Amino acid sequence: MPKNKTLNFSVEVQQNVEQFLYKQADILDERNWEAWLELFTNDGKYWMPAHPEQKTGDGLPNIFYEDRYLMDMRIRRVEHPYAHSQKAGHRTSHVVSNVMIESEDKKNGNLVCSSRFHMIEYRLEKQRYFGGKYTHSLERIDNSYRIKLQRVDIANVEGPFDYVMQVWL
Amino acid sequence: MPYDQDFDLSTLVEDDRVHKACYADEAVYEKELENIFYKSWIYIGHESQVLNAGDYWTTWVGKERMILCRDDKGGVHVLYNRCPHHGALICNNHTGNSGNKHAFRCPYHAWQFNMDGSLRNLPMKDGYEGIIDLTDPQLQMKRAERQSTYRGFVFASLCKDGPDLETWLGAGGKSAFDDICNRSPDGECEIVANCFRIIQHSNWKTFLENQLDAVHPSITHHSTGDAASQMQKVYTKETGEDPPMGYQFLADFALPYEVWDSLDTIGHPFGHTQLAGYMGLRPRDPVTLAHEKVLTEAYGKKRMDEILSTNIHHVLVYPCLSVQPPLQQLRAVRPLAANKTLTEIWHFKLKGAPEGIYERSLAYYYLVNSPSTMVNADDLNNFRAVQDGLSLTGGGDWVSLHRNAGQDTVENGITTSITGMSEQPMRNMFAAWKEYMSTGA
Ligand code: FES
Numbered sequence: 001m002p003k004n005k006t007l008n009f010s011v012e013v014q015q016n017v018e019q020f021l022y023k024q025a026d027i028l029d030e031r032n033w034e035a036w037l038e039l040f041t042n043d044g045k046y047w048m049p050a051h052p053e054q055k056t057g058d059g060l061p062n063i064f065y066e067d068r069y070l071m072d073m074r075i076r077r078v079e080h081p082y083a084h085s086q087k088a089g090h091r092t093s094h095v096v097s098n099v100m101i102e103s104e105d106k107k108n109g110n111l112v113c114s115s116r117f118h119m120i121e122y123r124l125e126k127q128r129y130f131g132g133k134y135t136h137s138l139e140r141i142d143n144s145y146r147i148k149l150q151r152v153d154i155a156n157v158e159g160p161f162d163y164v165m166q167v168w169l
Numbered sequence: 170m171p172y173d174q175d176f177d178l179s180t181l182v183e184d185d186r187v188h189k190a191c192y193a194d195e196a197v198y199e200k201e202l203e204n205i206f207y208k209s210w211i212y213i214g215h216e217s218q219v220l221n222a223g224d225y226w227t228t229w230v231g232k233e234r235m236i237l238c239r240d241d242k243g244g245v246h247v248l249y250n251r252c253p254h255h256g257a258l259i260c261n262n263h264t265g266n267s268g269n270k271h272a273f274r275c276p277y278h279a280w281q282f283n284m285d286g287s288l289r290n291l292p293m294k295d296g297y298e299g300i301i302d303l304t305d306p307q308l309q310m311k312r313a314e315r316q317s318t319y320r321g322f323v324f325a326s327l328c329k330d331g332p333d334l335e336t337w338l339g340a341g342g343k344s345a346f347d348d349i350c351n352r353s354p355d356g357e358c359e360i361v362a363n364c365f366r367i368i369q370h371s372n373w374k375t376f377l378e379n380q381l382d383a384v385h386p387s388i389t390h391h392s393t394g395d396a397a398s399q400m401q402k403v404y405t406k407e408t409g410e411d412p413p414m415g416y417q418f419l420a421d422f423a424l425p426y427e428v429w430d431s432l433d434t435i436g437h438p439f440g441h442t443q444l445a446g447y448m449g450l451r452p453r454d455p456v457t458l459a460h461e462k463v464l465t466e467a468y469g470k471k472r473m474d475e476i477l478s479t480n481i482h483h484v485l486v487y488p489c490l491s492v493q494p495p496l497q498q499l500r501a502v503r504p505l506a507a508n509k510t511l512t513e514i515w516h517f518k519l520k521g522a523p524e525g526i527y528e529r530s531l532a533y534y535y536l537v538n539s540p541s542t543m544v545n546a547d548d549l550n551n552f553r554a555v556q557d558g559l560s561l562t563g564g565g566d567w568v569s570l571h572r573n574a575g576q577d578t579v580e581n582g583i584t585t586s587i588t589g590m591s592e593q594p595m596r597n598m599f600a601a602w603k604e605y606m607s608t609g610a
């Protein structure tokens with residue numbers, strides 16, 4: 001593989017992928033939950049490993065490991081009128097950058113891309129800060145992409161965590 | 170309330186109410202460290218955390234920073250994390266291995282220590298010749314004053330005297346570890362080498378009290394319980410299959426009051442307290458049947474029945490642990506300040522038990538105890554609200570523990586609650602608190 005992997009891919013694919021990742025960040029910040037679920041394939045998963053070297057989420061402790069059902073449940077909880085810890089308001093702002101296509105299946109357009117994110121969260125008159133790496137396995141469907149697996153490696157993976165994460169990063 | 174040195178701490182605790190200073194006053198907190206955390210036994214870790222020679226984990230006993238480690242003869246040690254030379258922390262990571270020499274090396278001037286804390290070597294020894302013997306104890310890493318293990322669970326006490334570990338645990342405390350280990354056909358469990366650490370902006374007692382607070386789940390966790398029961402239906406409708414057990418764990422948090430009220434809580438000496446189980450972890454599914462089979466082979470049918478009918482959901486080992494034996498979860502409580510508490514969250518595998526039993530434990534570890542928990546998100550928010558409220562000067566001085574006060578049954582020093590919602594667990598823990606704080610038990 002050449003040193004600069006990204007050069008192997010077309011500008012158009014690069015742009016499409018970037019737009020997709022920006023859209024995902026916007027959906028999350030706008031709490032557009034219906035659209036959030038639509039980002040994933042039916043068997044799609046959102047995964048935040050508990051260790052940086054972790055190769056799979058199956059059978060191991062994870063910080064997040066959610067299929068569409070678990071994601072749907074999380075949405076129902078945060079939107080529930082008695083979700084007390086959401087009452088104080090909860091706002092986030094993501095920036096996604098350094099988007100690199102790692103590999104692409106030229107036959108069907110499916111690809112793996114990595115990117116970096118920074119995110120601030122405001123809640124209870126306090127701000128928290130998160131950063132890390134996304135690795136998306138994307139399926140090319142209907143002229144757009146769907147997420148088969150989103151791996152999220154946060155910089156502070158070992159913790160300790162000051163409070164918990166109520167929604168996905 | 171400003172704390173003054175002559176203040177009698179025992180007046181902060183009455184039979185049915187306690188003063189807010191117990192939770193919010195830094196001076197009271199300092200006294201708690203001195204009289205409780207530096208006197209009682211404190212859970213350090215599990216032997217299987219340090220499987221190999223040189224392995225170590227660091228943790229806290231009050232403000233003291235401790236090391237759990239294993240030497241090359243298999244011995245497990247609890248040491249103060251402090252270099253006897255100029256006092257640097259020896260282990261600066263949460264966990265690791267001391268390298269192929271199985272010796273700690275201080276990052277400052279390279280004094281080296283064996284895993285039992287003894288001085289192994291140091292550079293330029295001649296500077297000490299004729300001055301001090303290098304085997305002098307003051308040149309060694311200090312060991313915890315006492316160390317003891319029950320069924321693989323390692324405790325330390327920073328006080329030379331006091332009851333031995335088993336006496337101190339008593340039937341109530343021991344049940345936490347027995348009920349985990351007995352569920353293994355080998356009688357042993359093994360820790361999963363992952364520690365979730367979560368900081369709570371609240372007093373350490375608030376967390377322990379909440380664990381056995383049967384009034385709060387259906388209120389605090391209403392949203393999660395509802396969402397989980399809705400998803401059980403969606404899941405079955407879409408897949409035609411039974412939803413994974415995890416959804417039931419969460420749906421249970423919103424059980425109606427009557428169910429919680431029908432449970433018992435049992436107060437033991439030294440503040441250890443149990444909650445009877447509710448999660449119906451003995452369904453007739455293939456995993457449970459396979460578990461029954463291996464336990465019957467190991468212990469016979471009668472004993473297997475006894476083991477699996479043990480109905481304990483929660484055991485508090487006061488002041489340091491909340492254990493959920495049937496799900497093999499453990500949360501260690503590390504108070505950092507009056508208003509700040511670290512929890513270290515672990516789970517275990519039962520040696521020789523079917524993989525499916527571990528999958529249940531893992532599902533609970535994820536859904537309830539991980540840093541993305543939907544359950545504790547609301548608990549932690551309440552704990553913070555309690556701490557903020559108790560830190561106010563006005564608005565009242567006392568915390569009410571009146572629910573069913575005086576109605577619980579006491580027999581041979583063991584208190585059984587009249588109902589699951591009795592505030593017996595809080596009163597039992599405060600009775601121990603008062604004892605520790607007035608006598609330094
Ligand atoms: S402080 Fe440890 S060797 Fe000097």
Ligand SMILES: [Fe+2]
Binds near residue numbers: 379
């Ligand atoms: Fe709770």
